[in-house]
Amino acid sequence: MNKIVAKKQLSAEVFEMTVEAPLIAQARKAGQFIIVQIDTDWGERIPLTIADADAGAGTLTMVFQTVGATTHKLAVKEPGEYVENILGPLGNPTHVEKFGTVVCVGGGIGVAPLYPIVQAMKQAGNQVKVIIGARTKELVIFEDRMRNYADELVIVTDDGSYGRKALVTEPLKEFCALDPKPDMSVAIGPPIMMKFCEKTTAAFDVPVMVSLNTIMIDGTGMCGGCRVTVGGETKFVCVDGPEFDGHKVDFDNMMIRMRAYKAREDADHHSCHIGLGLPPHEAPVAAARK
Ligand code: FAD
Ligand code: FES
Ligand code: MG
Numbered sequence: 001m002n003k004i005v006a007k008k009q010l011s012a013e014v015f016e017m018t019v020e021a022p023l024i025a026q027a028r029k030a031g032q033f034i035i036v037q038i039d040t041d042w043g044e045r046i047p048l049t050i051a052d053a054d055a056g057a058g059t060l061t062m063v064f065q066t067v068g069a070t071t072h073k074l075a076v077k078e079p080g081e082y083v084e085n086i087l088g089p090l091g092n093p094t095h096v097e098k099f100g101t102v103v104c105v106g107g108g109i110g111v112a113p114l115y116p117i118v119q120a121m122k123q124a125g126n127q128v129k130v131i132i133g134a135r136t137k138e139l140v141i142f143e144d145r146m147r148n149y150a151d152e153l154v155i156v157t158d159d160g161s162y163g164r165k166a167l168v169t170e171p172l173k174e175f176c177a178l179d180p181k182p183d184m185s186v187a188i189g190p191p192i193m194m195k196f197c198e199k200t201t202a203a204f205d206v207p208v209m210v211s212l213n214t215i216m217i218d219g220t221g222m223c224g225g226c227r228v229t230v231g232g233e234t235k236f237v238c239v240d241g242p243e244f245d246g247h248k249v250d251f252d253n254m255m256i257r258m259r260a261y262k263a264r265e266d267a268d269h270h271s272c273h274i275g276l277g278l279p280p281h282e283a284p285v286a287a288a289r290k
Contacts, residue, residue: 001082001083001084002019002020002021002082002083002084002085002086003019003020003080003081003082004017004018004019004077004078004079004080004081004082004083005018005019005020005059005079006018006079007077007078007079010063010141010142011138011139011140011141012138012139013065013066013067013139014063014064014065014066014109014112014139014141015063015064015066015074015075016051016061016062016063017061017062017063017064017074017077018059018060018061019059019060019061019062019083019086020058020059021034021058021059021060021086021088022058022059024050024053024060024086024088024089025053025054025055025057025058025059025060026055026058027089028050028053028060028088028089029089029093029094029120030093030094030096030116030117030119030120031049031091031092031093031094031113031116031117031211031242031243032049032050032088032089032090032091032092032093033047033048033049033050033088033089033090033091033113033219033242034047034048034049034050034060034062034086034087034088034089034090035047035048035085035086035087035088035090035216035218035219036048036062036074036083036085036086036087037083037084037085037086037087038070038073038074038077038083038084039073039084040084040085043070043073043084044069044070045085045087045216045217045218045219046070046071046216047090047213047216047219047238048062048063048064049062049063049112049113049116049211050062050088050089050116051063051112051113051115051116052115052116063109063112063141063142064109064112065108065109087219090219090220090238091237091238091239091241091242091243092239092240092241092242092243094116094117094120094186094209094243095209095243096117096120096121096124097124098124098125098126099121099126099183099184100126100127100180100182100183100184101126101127101128101129101180101182101183101184102121102126102127102128102129102182102183102184102185102186103129103130103131103172103175103176103182103184103185103186103206104117104118104121104128104129104130104131104150104185104186105130105131105133105168105172105185105186105187105188105189105193105197106130106131106132106133106142106168106187106188106189107133107134107168107187107188107189107190107193108133108134108135108139108189108190108193109141109189110187110188110189110190110193110211110213111132111134111141111142111146111188111189112141112142113188113211114130114186114188115142115145115146117186117188118130118146118149118150119149121186122149122150122151126184127151128149128150128151129150129151129152129153129154129175129182130146130149130150130152130153130154131153131154131155131156131168131171131172131175132146132153132154132155132156132163132168133155133156133157133158133167133168133189133193134155134156134157134158134162135157135158135159136157136158136159136161136162137157137161137162140155140157140162140163143155154171156168156170156171167193167196168187168189168193168197169193169196169197169199169200172185172187172197172200172201173200173203173204176200176201176203176204176206177204181204181205181206182206183206183207184206184207184208184209185197185201185206185207185208185209186208186209186210186211187201187208187209187210187246188210188211191212191213191251191254191255191258192251192255194210194212194246194249194251195251195252195255197210197246198210198246198247198249198251201246201247202247207245207247208245208246208247209243209244209245209246210243210244210246210249211241211242211243212226212228212237212241212242212243212244212249212254213242214226214227214228214237214254214257214258215257215258216237216238218238219238220238220239221236221238221239224236226238226241227257228241228244228249228250228253228254228257229249229250229253229254230244230245230248230249230250231245231248
């Protein structure tokens with residue numbers, strides 16, 4: 001049981017939640033994630049990146065977007081209440097070294113997992129340029145936090161309501177076209193965004209590291225749910241990743257696999273459980289079968 005100690009709504013769909021988890025807070029490194037089970041009574045397990053941690057206070061912070069049933073259930077929890085299980089830290093830490101100039105690109109909720117990487121890259125002595133992308137102004141998160149570490153910060157929105165009206169690939173291309181070009185880049189966001197960041201950086205022969213957000217179940221390499229093809233080999237994102245050389249990732253295959261449970265996920269989120277007399281995980285299935 002992990003007590004929720006703070007909660008903040010960052011935008012219409014994004015919440016920041018701080019929970020007690022002293023052992024994870026001490027051990028975690030940039031790029032690692034946790035698997036959260038909100039309630040053990042039929043609750044599913046969802047991976048969330050550790051956005052921040054305070055080893056002294058024994059707390060860790062997760063930032064999540066309400067996209068479906070489980071993230072909505074988490075969003076209604078309040079400080080003083082508990083999350084039943086947190087497993088972690090999982091995955092390999094980000095490979096951080098003094099590369100020189102690093103361009104860090106975050107799209108949507110991907111900005112939250114990017115933040116500890118930006119911190120770590122800066123602390124390692126890099127010049128760090130950050131690009132934050134969001135659909136619209138209300139969904140821009142972590143601007144102030146990023147400013148604390150970024151040597152240069154560019155904000156873009158799809159609708160132009162804040163910052164530049166552009167996709168993240170536009171400023172990324174401009175940074176890549178500079179002489180000297182960046183020594184490293186990092187992209188975290190929706191798979192389609194990472195795919196196009198890969199194409200953009202490949203054109204300039206700039207390396208790109210991506211953090212993959214495949215569907216995960218156990219998070220320990222046992223179920224195979226998170227498998228992806230990287231450089232023609234099968235890899236498990238939970239134990240071999242979550243970060244990989246973006247130039248080797250088969251994004252098209254990953255995107256197909258991520259849609260595999262869409263009908264079940266939508267049924268879980270939208271169906272009404274009342275009166276079905278079934279445990280919550282069976283009710284949506286029953287509803288979906290009707
Ligand atoms: P659903 O309606 O069940 O699913 C919506 C979409 O979320 C699906 O289409 C699928 O793409 C994805 N998803 C669903 N179940 C899982 C699952 N078990 N594992 C992975 N993805 C799933 N989201 C954040 O908001 N903040 C984060 O910091 C964050 N970090 C992540 C780190 C990793 C390593 C991974 C793999 C994913 C991360 N995600 C993060 C994505 C997050 O796990 C999903 O948004 C969440 O599981 C959705 O659950 P749901 O029941 O609310 O939505
Ligand atoms: Fe099961 Fe990675 S989540 S093998
Ligand atoms: Mg779900």
